[in-house]
Amino acid sequence: MVYKGFTKNLLVSNTLTCGLLLSGGDLIQQRIEKYMGYQQSHDLNRSGKMFAVGLSQGPPHHYWYLWLDKILPKTDLRTVALKIVMDQIFAAPFFAITFFFGMGVLEDKRMSECWTEFVKKFPTVYLFDWCIWPPTQYINFTLVPPALRVLYVNVVTVIWDVFLSYIKHYDRQEQEKMSLITKD
Secondary structure, X not given: OHHHHHHHOHHHHHHHHHXXXXXXXXXXXXXXXXXXXXXXXXXXXXXHHHHHHHHHHHHHHHHHHHHHHHHOOOOOHHHHHHHHHHHHHHHXXXXXHHHHHHHHHHOOOOHHHHHHHHHHHHHHHHXXXXXXXXXXXXXXXXXXXXXXXXXXXXXXXXXXXXXXXXXXXXXXXXHHHHHHHHHO
């Protein structure tokens, strides 16, 4: 029943889950920040921006997996390895840059500031990407039905999204921590 409801309008389902899970990852990260004393209360505006960027990434994720399955329909080891390599070389940098620029635009940053932040943080993001996504995608491309691939990726993405929220906002945490130290 849920499966049919989810797959009835897959584009909408995939888009909404991208938004909800990116903001959910941010909620988890903000709870960690609160626990560690970096912030006093939850920043709903920040989570809203993460939700909006997640929504913007839903359709490209949806069509990316449809296209990969169309051009590489098999599930043998060679085909799966090729899908993983393509995902890492093309999709990972695309989604990283759209994340940093999307968040930057919503934060009223200039394009040059978005680019500077991307250049600074992309190596860490891409390294972690290579750690988490190849094994995840191996399972995705060999065991998960095509209609549920974006959903599966989105569930694993909660861990990824906590990491992205941390990387995106850690320098602001450091600034807030320093301002608290200088006030004392």
